[in-house]
Amino acid sequence: MSFFISPAYAEGAAAGPDGGIFNIIFLVGFGLIFYFFMWRPQAKRAKDHKNLVSAIAKGDEVMTSGGIIGRVVKVNDDYVTLEVSEGTQLSFQKVHVSAALPKGTMKNI
Numbered sequence: 001m002s003f004f005i006s007p008a009y010a011e012g013a014a015a016g017p018d019g020g021i022f023n024i025i026f027l028v029g030f031g032l033i034f035y036f037f038m039w040r041p042q043a044k045r046a047k048d049h050k051n052l053v054s055a056i057a058k059g060d061e062v063m064t065s066g067g068i069i070g071r072v073v074k075v076n077d078d079y080v081t082l083e084v085s086e087g088t089q090l091s092f093q094k095v096h097v098s099a100a101l102p103k104g105t106m107k108n109i
Helices: 019-054
Strands: 061-064 069-075 079-085 088-093 097-101
Touching: 019 097, 061 079
Parallel strands: none
Antiparallel strands: 061 069, 061 097, 069 079, 079 088
């Protein structure tokens, strides 16, 4: 039955602050925070990782995302083969290489 009851409004009510502009400023501010604290740093990390993966060459010493350290002995489009010890070679997808290490790191370990 409440379909037929019209809402009652106070006549001559005091005008409050304009909420429309505040809401727009709030949304723009939230968007900027999201961009600078989440999207932009992630895009930078992804770009750096892509450059790292594309620059892998034979003889480089790298670390995988699982923490395995090895010297690159073979590289193709999608895979890299690492020599982790004398005569032991493991193959990984290139995307799992997480860091390039300075030359001589394997000797110091």
